[in-house]
Amino acid sequence: MVTIRLRVNGKAREVSVRPNETLLDVLRERLGLTGTKKGCVLGDCGACTVLLDGKPVNSCLVLAVDAAHGEVLTVEGLAENGGLHPLQEAFIRYGAIQCGYCSPGMLLSLKALLDREPYPTREQVMSAISGNLCRCGGYHKIADAAQAASSAGERGGDDRS
Amino acid sequence: MSNTSVVGTSVPRIDSAGKATGETKYVTDISVPGMVHGKVFRSTEAHARIVRLDVSDAERLPGVVAVVTGADAPYSYGRMVEDEPFLAREVVRYIGEPVAAVAAVDEETAEAALDHIYVEYEPLPAVFDVEEALSPTAPLVHPQLESYRKGPIPTPVPGTNMCSSFRIRKGDVDAGFARSDFVFEHRFATPPIQHCYIEPCCAIAEYDCTGALTVWSGTQGAHLLQQLLSASLGIPLYKVRVIQPPYGGGFGGKVPMHVEPVAVALALKCRRPVRVVLNREEEFAASTTRHASVVTIKSGVNRDGRIIARKVDAVLDTGAYARIGPLVLRNGSIAASGPYDIPNVWIDGACVYTNKVPAGALRGFGTPQMTWAYESHTDMICRELGLDPVEFRLKNVLRDGGENANGEKVRHVAVDRCIEAAAKGIGWGEPKVTTSPGKARGRGIAATVKACAGPAESLVVLRFNRNGRVRALVSASEMGQGLHTVVAQIVAEELGIHVDDVRVTQPDTDFTPFDELTTASKATFHTGNATRAAARDLRHQIASIVAERLGVPQETLRFEGGRVIAEGLGESVAITDVLGKGKHRATNELVGRGMFASDYVIPLDRETGQSEAPVAFWMYAAQSAEVEVDLETGDVRVLRVVAAHDVGQAISRLGCEQQIQGGVVFALGQSLWEQTIVREGRVVNPTLLDYKVFTSADTPEIVPVIVEDAPHSLGPYGAKGLGEIVTTPTAAAVANAVFDATGVRITDLPLTPEKVRAALKAAGTKTTL
Numbered sequence: 006m007v008t009i010r011l012r013v014n015g016k017a018r019e020v021s022v023r024p025n026e027t028l029l030d031v032l033r034e035r036l037g038l039t040g041t042k043k044g045c046v047l048g049d050c051g052a053c054t055v056l057l058d059g060k061p062v063n064s065c066l067v068l069a070v071d072a073a074h075g076e077v078l079t080v081e082g083l084a085e086n087g088g089l090h091p092l093q094e095a096f097i098r099y100g101a102i103q104c105g106y107c108s109p110g111m112l113l114s115l116k117a118l119l120d121r122e123p124y125p126t127r128e129q130v131m132s133a134i135s136g137n138l139c140r141c142g143g144y145h146k147i148a149d150a151a152q153a154a155s156s157a158g159e160r161g162g163d164d165r166s
Numbered sequence: 167m168s169n170t171s172v173v174g175t176s177v178p179r180i181d182s183a184g185k186a187t188g189e190t191k192y193v194t195d196i197s198v199p200g201m202v203h204g205k206v207f208r209s210t211e212a213h214a215r216i217v218r219l220d221v222s223d224a225e226r227l228p229g230v231v232a233v234v235t236g237a238d239a240p241y242s243y244g245r246m247v248e249d250e251p252f253l254a255r256e257v258v259r260y261i262g263e264p265v266a267a268v269a270a271v272d273e274e275t276a277e278a279a280l281d282h283i284y285v286e287y288e289p290l291p292a293v294f295d296v297e298e299a300l301s302p303t304a305p306l307v308h309p310q311l312e313s314y315r316k317g318p319i320p321t322p323v324p325g326t327n328m329c330s331s332f333r334i335r336k337g338d339v340d341a342g343f344a345r346s347d348f349v350f351e352h353r354f355a356t357p358p359i360q361h362c363y364i365e366p367c368c369a370i371a372e373y374d375c376t377g378a379l380t381v382w383s384g385t386q387g388a389h390l391l392q393q394l395l396s397a398s399l400g401i402p403l404y405k406v407r408v409i410q411p412p413y414g415g416g417f418g419g420k421v422p423m424h425v426e427p428v429a430v431a432l433a434l435k436c437r438r439p440v441r442v443v444l445n446r447e448e449e450f451a452a453s454t455t456r457h458a459s460v461v462t463i464k465s466g467v468n469r470d471g472r473i474i475a476r477k478v479d480a481v482l483d484t485g486a487y488a489r490i491g492p493l494v495l496r497n498g499s500i501a502a503s504g505p506y507d508i509p510n511v512w513i514d515g516a517c518v519y520t521n522k523v524p525a526g527a528l529r530g531f532g533t534p535q536m537t538w539a540y541e542s543h544t545d546m547i548c549r550e551l552g553l554d555p556v557e558f559r560l561k562n563v564l565r566d567g568g569e570n571a572n573g574e575k576v577r578h579v580a581v582d583r584c585i586e587a588a589a590k591g592i593g594w595g596e597p598k599v600t601t602s603p604g605k606a607r608g609r610g611i612a613a614t615v616k617a618c619a620g621p622a623e624s625l626v627v628l629r630f631n632r633n634g635r636v637r638a639l640v641s642a643s644e645m646g647q648g649l650h651t652v653v654a655q656i657v658a659e660e661l662g663i664h665v666d667d668v669r670v671t672q673p674d675t676d677f678t679p680f681d682e683l684t685t686a687s688k689a690t691f692h693t694g695n696a697t698r699a700a701a702r703d704l705r706h707q708i709a710s711i712v713a714e715r716l717g718v719p720q721e722t723l724r725f726e727g728g729r730v731i732a733e734g735l736g737e738s739v740a741i742t743d744v745l746g747k748g749k750h751r752a753t754n755e756l757v758g759r760g761m762f763a764s765d766y767v768i769p770l771d772r773e774t775g776q777s778e779a780p781v782a783f784w785m786y787a788a789q790s791a792e793v794e795v796d797l798e799t800g801d802v803r804v805l806r807v808v809a810a811h812d813v814g815q816a817i818s819r820l821g822c823e824q825q826i827q828g829g830v831v832f833a834l835g836q837s838l839w840e841q842t843i844v845r846e847g848r849v850v851n852p853t854l855l856d857y858k859v860f861t862s863a864d865t866p867e868i869v870p871v872i873v874e875d876a877p878h879s880l881g882p883y884g885a886k887g888l889g890e891i892v893t894t895p896t897a898a899a900v901a902n903a904v905f906d907a908t909g910v911r912i913t914d915l916p917l918t919p920e921k922v923r924a925a926l927k928a929a930g931t932k933t934t935l
Binding site: 033038039040041042043044045046047049050052079080081083084089093096097098100102103104105106107108109112131132134135136137138139140141142143144145146147148 | 176178179181182183184185186187188189190191192194195361362363364365366412413414415417445446645646647648820821823824826827828829830831832853854855859861862863865868
């Protein structure tokens with residue numbers, strides 16, 4: 006076992022992990038953060054997407070030891086100041102959620118997009134979630150939500166082309 | 167449009183907040199104290215006798231709690247045919263079949279223990295092709311077929327690989343062909359495909375000291391699972407409890423038992439809770455596929471464009487075990503002649519055993535395979551006769567009062583309006599957009615009909631508390647389709663309260679009332695009706711209390727805006743004040759009960775498939791597609807899909823749009839590239855990457871059109887179902903558009919670039935610039 010330190014959703018954590026343990030398993034099994042979903046463990050579905058130092062990663066492909074000293078954001082850390090994140094609000098309002106198993110990963114991929122590109126085009130949104138598979142929905146409502154939650158959406162602008 | 171205030175509007179889904187925050191605990195998120203982890207040792211042979219099976223080394227490993235084989239759990243199950251063992255006994259029948267299983271303190275230890283199980287097989291001749299399986303000399307997948315218990319639907323033929331057959335005989339099809347001016351015959355095929363729900367199958371099984379079994383499972387049918395486990399284990403129903411937590415998608419794939427038998431066998435042996443979850447490779451290689459199909463259709467058509475006779479021969483590959491195959495065959499074949507009014511129809515369907523991973527329901531119950539065939543065929547007839555595909559369909563399509571292949575006079579049909587809307591939306595008849603050289607654009611259309619077969623029964627219990635809020639106890643399954651929101655909307659509609667004042671309980675067979683399973687697009691219709699009945703029962707009880715309090719007749723009370731209003735009196739009672747204030751009654755809780763059964767279904771005549779009321783209800787739709795084909799590479803890009811669906815009455819408009827857009831994306835993958843490739847019984851592309859699920863980057867514009875011109879007289883507020891038919895016409899619409907663009911016809915799905923390019927070459931289309 007190896008002891009690693011990392012920050013998860015803004016809190017410093019110290020965890021003992023096996024050297025071959027993935028960040029996904031550490032989040033789910035050791036830290037009880039089951040909001041991050043396990044869909045394929047091969048990096049294909051994107052359900053386990055979290056932000057590691059601000060960048061979206063498939064946490065099933067990241068060894069926990071490689072995330073040591075990193076800053077991890079999971080879906081549980083998205084809500085701010087007691088209220089939902091604008092992306093979460095928009096996901097609910099625009100019907101972006103069906104079975105919801107892909108939603109945490111989708112939300113984090115989109116959070117990363119909006120952090121670097123506050124005014125994304127439809128194409129940029131669709132590209133940002135192209136590594137997150139959704140089997141219930143048609144992706145468009147997710148994109149609608151992302152655009153509504155973006156700065157463009159907040160200003161009342163409508164950049165859906 | 168019905169006169170409603172909540173029904174028919176768009177409301178945010180009541181299950182979405184927990185899913186957006188990560189709070190919702192899915193079945194794979196659940197942990198039970200003392201739980202151990204199970205892994206499955208699977209067959210590497212397609213058909214073989216087990217000569218030796220040695221698990222003693224595995225049993226001795228540190229951390230291993232139990233190892234089971236077929237000898238430890240000599241049980242079999244099957245809702246149609248009881249042909250499937252919990253774990254293989256003596257014989258394996260497909261690659262991936264469970265042979266043994268290990269429970270250990272963690273998944274890693276269980277997985278490692280599988281390497282210490284030794285098995286020796288004596289290979290038996292295997293059969294992988296349905297046509298070969300039907301030949302008299304074929305190896306038999308189930309030589310003991312006659313000895314199995316079976317339900318009323320399947321018609322297995324002992325001594326053959328015929329698992330079930332189905333037939334329709336209406337009019338005189340040969341005379342019809344003889345009278346026709348033209349006769350066309352074509353053959354179509356579809357491959358096995360995978361559900362690819364994002365959450366894998368998972369179950370936890372636990373026995374208590376009295377022998378009672380509790381199973382947590384992401385199942386589409388908590389009560390069905392309870393029945394199957396009770397029947398196969400030989401323990402009474404009340405000793406089996408199934409709890410169904412939220413789960414990540416089903417699409418028909420979470421009807422069969424993929425993990426429960428193994429979890430139960432292990433729990434029985436080690437007397438600890440055992441969790442089994444499939445990995446993605448097992449999902450592909452050892453769960454359930456959609457049936458591969460071979461469908462031949464022959465139609466007689468008159469010079470005036472009327473279809474006089476149609477003969478369909480459909481063969482479905484059900485793999486090594488029947489599972490729900492006979493039902494898929496029946497529900498698909500019943501409408502295999504399409505949404506058309508044809509006087510002479512002959513349908514023969516066969517569901518055939520092979521040594522492959524078993525097949526079952528996959529979002530459409532056989533209808534996608536049939537629609538692919540008859541709507542490609544319909545387009546081929548039009549192109550050969552130079553008829554407009556929209557006009558031809560409108561000339562032949564079923565309308566109110568028309569007669570379907572079962573001899574039923576149909577009502578509440580708006581498929582003609584779906585065809586018109588789909589045609590208009592895609593710009594049918596407008597000049598084609600010129601595109602870059604080396605590419606060609608085209609448009610295609612397809613119409614479809616799907617049965618919700620029934621009969622089925624749904625019960626709902628509503629608990630109304632002192633705060634005026636409602637807890638709905640429902641066993642129908644929310645799997646992403648939006649059922650819980652539909653239930654909440656109906657309760658809110660009937661009681662004049664807000665949707666947020668209704669909570670829906672996850673299925674638990676100890677508490678939530680009977681609803682066998684959620685498939686076949688039945689829940690809005692059946693559970694919706696039961697919910698409405700329960701809400702009206704509750705309304706009656708509330709009204710009697712308020713009437714007594716205000717001294718007015720019950721009939722004068724109106725439920726609106728959270729109040730019970732006495733018309734004329736100018737008085738009202740807040741719904742939150744109904745209970746807890748009275749003097750003479752129990753005033754803490756009211757319980758409303760509702761039931762709906764589609765018991766008006768009259769079973770089909772076995773010989774002719776005729777019935778005046780063959781199904782619970784029918785659904786209709788039409789979709790159109792515009793594509794651009796790269797003439798060099800054969801790559802098909804779908805630019806736009808217009809999907810017009812006859813829903814009767816939308817309960818949640820947002821929910822309908824979700825289902826339509828999601829269903830089209832689901833079906834576009836199956837149109838263009840999805841297929842489970844099976845070579846000599848082995849799945850060779852068992853990952854999401856190799857299989858290639860449709861992504862956001864592949865998704866075109868999708869225009870949902872909700873048609874509400876034909877409300878169903880028995881549906882809640884006129885509603886029909888929607889969840890499956892959204893996937894059924896897409897592939898044919900795309901293939902018809904590819905023909906329109908290029909003049910080449912692909913008759914076997916999917917429309918891969920390799921296939922399209924080869925067809926372009928064969929047709930002499932100039933593929934180099």
